[in-house]
Amino acid sequence: MVNEQRVGQGGTGPGVISPDGSPIELYLQAEARGEDQLINAAIAPRSSILELGCGTGRITRPLVALGHQVLAVDESADMVAQITETETLCSTIEDLRLDRRFDLVLMMSYLINVPDDEARQRLLDTCAWHVKPDGLVLLQQHDRQSFAQPVVREREHRRLEVSDVEQLPGDRQAATMTHTVGDQSWSQRILVQNLSEAQLVGALRASGLELMDYLTPDRGWIRARPA
Numbered sequence: 357m358v359n360e361q362r363v364g365q366g367g368t369g370p371g372v373i374s375p376d377g378s379p380i381e382l383y384l385q386a387e388a389r390g391e392d393q394l395i396n397a398a399i400a401p402r403s404s405i406l407e408l409g410c411g412t413g414r415i416t417r418p419l420v421a422l423g424h425q426v427l428a429v430d431e432s433a434d435m436v437a438q439i440t441e442t443e444t445l446c447s448t449i450e451d452l453r454l455d456r457r458f459d460l461v462l463m464m465s466y467l468i469n470v471p472d473d474e475a476r477q478r479l480l481d482t483c484a485w486h487v488k489p490d491g492l493v494l495l496q497q498h499d500r501q502s503f504a505q506p507v508v509r510e511r512e513h514r515r516l517e518v519s520d521v522e523q524l525p526g527d528r529q530a531a532t533m534t535h536t537v538g539d540q541s542w543s544q545r546i547l548v549q550n551l552s553e554a555q556l557v558g559a560l561r562a563s564g565l566e567l568m569d570y571l572t573p574d575r576g577w578i579r580a581r582p583a
């Protein structure tokens with residue numbers, strides 16, 4: 357199934373592919389690239405964390421190892437099945453309404469850039485529902501520069517090709533990302549809605565959240581709290 361409102365719009369390659377097109381085998385081989393340390397520096401020790409769209413636990417595992425209590429949520433049962441180190445739940449983010457609140461609600465991987473305003477609002481409503489009154493919401497947003505033009509990046513034995521780049525009306529971008537590791541290759545078509553700060557503030561406010569600041573100079577990491 358491909359849900360038209362997902363950031364990922366379908367993927368191909370070996371192994372199981374999640375509904376948004378994310379390849380499980382690729383994510384299983386991937387490691388954190390400093391995101392865990394960035395998140396850890398923004399929260400108190402032993403925080404309770406609701407991680408939305410956790411995938412195979414690439415960031416979950418390091419956060420648990422750092423002493424945090426993580427509930428990892430993903431709509432793909434195959435993804436969450438890979439996580440044995442902490443509590444997990446298979447659910448769409450939009451439909452999640454737990455009777456629990458968390459010090460941190462984490463929604464990374466550009467899910468906020470879903471190209472549908474209503475879908476984005478539902479994601480943010482879930483973030484707002486689950487954050488404690490004095491808690492934080494951390495969101496990771498897409499960097500338009502990464503889809504500015506076709507590019508190939510190589511690091512150790514991994515290769516990432518960004519191709520078929522399209523600049524679309526309404527500040528949307530689309531590109532095909534092809535990851536190659538050894539002799540295995542996965543392609544995923546990605547469609548994103550870039551957000552101006554005014555759009556971001558408006559979307560947060562509509563869910564009862566307010567923008568605090570950005571964790572990184574490129575504004576890729578957004579810190580918000582209950583308004």
Ligand SMILES: C[S@@+](CC[C@H](N)C(=O)[O-])C[C@H]1O[C@@H](n2cnc3c(N)ncnc32)[C@H](O)[C@@H]1O
Binds near residue numbers: 362383412415431450
């Ligand atoms: C690109 S992967 C990234 C996984 C993880 N955040 C990471 O950085 O390694 C995105 C994940 O979000 C999940 N996902 C996307 N949209 C979702 C939704 N609306 N509800 C629940 N899970 C979703 C996908 O199944 C996938 O596992």
